[in-house]
Amino acid sequence: EAAVTQSPRNKVTVTGGNVTLSCRQTNSHNYMYWYRQDTGHGLRLIHYSYGAGNLQIGDVPDGYKATRTTQEDFFLLLELASPSQTSLYFCASSEGTGGTETLYFGSGTRLTVL
């Protein structure tokens, strides 16, 4: 079954900590995305990629790095976590560009930065 799987489901770290969020998709999709979801802001795009080794900057990239190691795997890195990065993070994939293609979301990672 095609799916987008995220890990961990929950993560707590301290200010200045190093965090890696993982995402794997088995949809054979070219495009993958990292979004954060905050009350009052909806979903905001952090980074996206259209293939292994490719990385594009989204709307709220500050404080985040990302890496696409294979077509299936996309990672979000917070190297110096701050409390403002406490959020619910979703990974998504799409067959074509996310603007007009259906996004398939993972189950989310809830990150708390103390």
Added chain:
Amino acid sequence: QQQVRQSPQSLTVWEGETAILNCSYEDSTFDYFPWYWQFPRESPALLIAIRPVSNKKEDGRFTIFFNKREKKLSLHITDSQPGDSATYFCAASVSGSWQLIFGSGTQLTVMP
């Protein structure tokens, strides 16, 4: 600057009533408008979408009405059911673009 605005922030209706969720946008080049819904503790999923070649898109009890001149659209849910209780996100994009802009969502509660 919020390019896609939704109202109300929250809405409560009784079972069987019609729920109306509103969305407006600023960029006249937007030409694709999907609605995603998100149930509590779940991830968002595509519900229905419209392109401005049409003023209306219907899928069962869910209908999008689109007004290009006023840059507004609305999602009507007829015969609302408690199982429709979710947060509904309006989004907008330009064909071929990577950028899908989400609104802040409307939390719908349908009371039995």
